Amino acid sequence: MLLEAQGIVKLFGGFRAVDGADLSLNRGEIVGLIGPNGAGKSTFFNCLAGDLRPNAGRIVFDGHDLTLATPEAHARRGLARTWQVPVVFAEMAVRDNVMVGAFLRHPQARAARRKADEVLEFTGLAAQADAPAGSLGTLGRKRLEIARALATEPSLLLLDEALAGLNATETQVAIDLVRGIHARGVTLIIVEHVMSVILSLAQRAVVFNQGHVIAAGAPQAVIEDEAVIEAYLGKRFRRPVP
Amino acid sequence: MKKRHLLFVVLGILVLAWPLVLHGVFIQHVAALLVLAAISASAWNIVGGYGGQVSIGHAMFFGAGAYGALAAYTDFGWPPVAGVPLGIIAALLIAVLVGLPTFRLQGHYFSMATIAAVELLRILLSNVSVLGASVGLMGPARPRGLADLSFRSPVPYYYLFLAVLALLLVVTAWMERSRLGFYLRAIRGGERGARSLGVPVVRTKLIALMISAGFTALAGGLYALMVGFIDPESGFGLLISVKMVIIAALGGAGTLWGPLVGAAILIPLEESTNALFGGSGTGATYVVYGAIIVLISRFLPGGIAELVQLLSVKARRRAA
Ligand SMILES: Nc1ncnc2c1ncn2[C@@H]1O[C@H](COP(=O)(O)OP(=O)(O)OP(=O)(O)O)[C@@H](O)[C@H]1O
Numbered sequence A: 001m002l003l004e005a006q007g008i009v010k011l012f013g014g015f016r017a018v019d020g021a022d023l024s025l026n027r028g029e030i031v032g033l034i035g036p037n038g039a040g041k042s043t044f045f046n047c048l049a050g051d052l053r054p055n056a057g058r059i060v061f062d063g064h065d066l067t068l069a070t071p072e073a074h075a076r077r078g079l080a081r082t083w084q085v086p087v088v089f090a091e092m093a094v095r096d097n098v099m100v101g102a103f104l105r106h107p108q109a110r111a112a113r114r115k116a117d118e119v120l121e122f123t124g125l126a127a128q129a130d131a132p133a134g135s136l137g138t139l140g141r142k143r144l145e146i147a148r149a150l151a152t153e154p155s156l157l158l159l160d161e162a163l164a165g166l167n168a169t170e171t172q173v174a175i176d177l178v179r180g181i182h183a184r185g186v187t188l189i190i191v192e193h194v195m196s197v198i199l200s201l202a203q204r205a206v207v208f209n210q211g212h213v214i215a216a217g218a219p220q221a222v223i224e225d226e227a228v229i230e231a232y233l234g235k236r237f238r239r240p241v242p
Numbered sequence B: 001m002k003k004r005h006l007l008f009v010v011l012g013i014l015v016l017a018w019p020l021v022l023h024g025v026f027i028q029h030v031a032a033l034l035v036l037a038a039i040s041a042s043a044w045n046i047v048g049g050y051g052g053q054v055s056i057g058h059a060m061f062f063g064a065g066a067y068g069a070l071a072a073y074t075d076f077g078w079p080p081v082a083g084v085p086l087g088i089i090a091a092l093l094i095a096v097l098v099g100l101p102t103f104r105l106q107g108h109y110f111s112m113a114t115i116a117a118v119e120l121l122r123i124l125l126s127n128v129s130v131l132g133a134s135v136g137l138m139g140p141a142r143p144r145g146l147a148d149l150s151f152r153s154p155v156p157y158y159y160l161f162l163a164v165l166a167l168l169l170v171v172t173a174w175m176e177r178s179r180l181g182f183y184l185r186a187i188r189g190g191e192r193g194a195r196s197l198g199v200p201v202v203r204t205k206l207i208a209l210m211i212s213a214g215f216t217a218l219a220g221g222l223y224a225l226m227v228g229f230i231d232p233e234s235g236f237g238l239l240i241s242v243k244m245v246i247i248a249a250l251g252g253a254g255t256l257w258g259p260l261v262g263a264a265i266l267i268p269l270e271e272s273t274n275a276l277f278g279g280s281g282t283g284a285t286y287v288v289y290g291a292i293i294v295l296i297s298r299f300l301p302g303g304i305a306e307l308v309q310l311l312s313v314k315a316r317r318r319a320a
């Protein structure tokens, strides 16, 4: 078991954004986290990554209790994440952004730079290495966030809508990138609204609604689940009536 | 690239050799003050520029250094220079005491907290009689020996200050390329992102503040050596802190050369307005500082460094 989150609760005032969410994850999985807008997916991610302290529940990652640990402690333990709205260092060059991540495991600048260049190559950002991150569009920034996170050499990567807003070709490129990351031995949780992405990437889908898990299982089976259709998908993904 | 190296060599020779040719005491005095201001502003730049933690209270370190030097003389009869390390140690302690509680504050709140801290220290100090209370401290009236480092001419001070500035530039250049420099720039770019990549934000800020405080205190000690007098206003006054910020911002905060360029512009300007209108810390100084703050924030938030970059990009485009 790589990650085990049990009974996570996060309150904003009196509002229960995450309300008793459970998730456990084996090494080497790709899990798709889906659910309607406002279901609490990003808030749950923030709890898993240490950006928010859960009001209740327990998070064990790689044998360590990280329930109340800081984000930097999560990074050191090997849990990396991207944001739904990218937070790149706009004034720094693309390569320097990635080097910040690489310094976590490579304190010497030369080694960090080598690591960063390797990750930039892998993520297809090598051509923009010297441009300021602020000059990238949203797609580039999302990609840069993935690169930065990878440079920390994580064992688990949380991607929050990293593939949102891409056209068909770009989506295919991004899917290949995620497969490549997985092939390097990284376990992934991906939040996506685009069902085709979940279907082609995830081995398991977990459905969130109103702050907790309402269904989980093989992606194909989950999207045919009546409760999921009710809460999220609407009629569009209903099985054609024979 | 070759041309640039040549430029640096010529500039270096000019900086080192001009006092052999020009003998005016006013210009020598201004030059020494200029280098001193470049030291303070470069020291501020480490945490304020690279790290984006805009302290408006760096006079607390400058004052600590200056008081260390002159208290060592007044209270123990030491040569002032022997008190400089004491001042630096005091500055490091202040850095830890002020840094740890205020680093959790963001943006303007941090700046305001540093102002509050330095004002508190200034008022406390004005009541400590072994530190001269509100009257201040004096250095040796005439040198008792070479160890007092008391010279008539500003030129020896000029060279001493240059050596310290060179050391600080080397430290800053090293920092720029090292993990510390990257982490500081990441913190300036956004703490949330930085922390998610494993940047220990508080520790990084604290290390930067301590390096910054140490060199600012050294600048304060050197100032006391040259001027031979310090009081709460000239050590811990708001103007002292504001000047470091303005100089760095004018030249380009978060760049290696920015504070030097800023000092090279502001100090001659300030000293000549002072000479024209009489006395420092008068209305004219505030007018000059105010005008510069307005001009930078309105037209050039990146300082002159940004202007140079814009121009060179344009020139390259035209060449291409
Ligand atoms: N910092 C906050 N303070 C108060 N309420 C918040 C905060 N962050 C999120 N919320 C609320 O919590 C709920 C869950 O938000 P969250 O962003 O986790 O949803 P989500 O599942 O990621 O949605 P989306 O698919 O739109 O990204 C929403 O109703 C949101 O308005």
Ligand SMILES: [Mg+2]
Binding pocket: A041, A042, A043, A084, A160
């Ligand atoms: Mg979200």
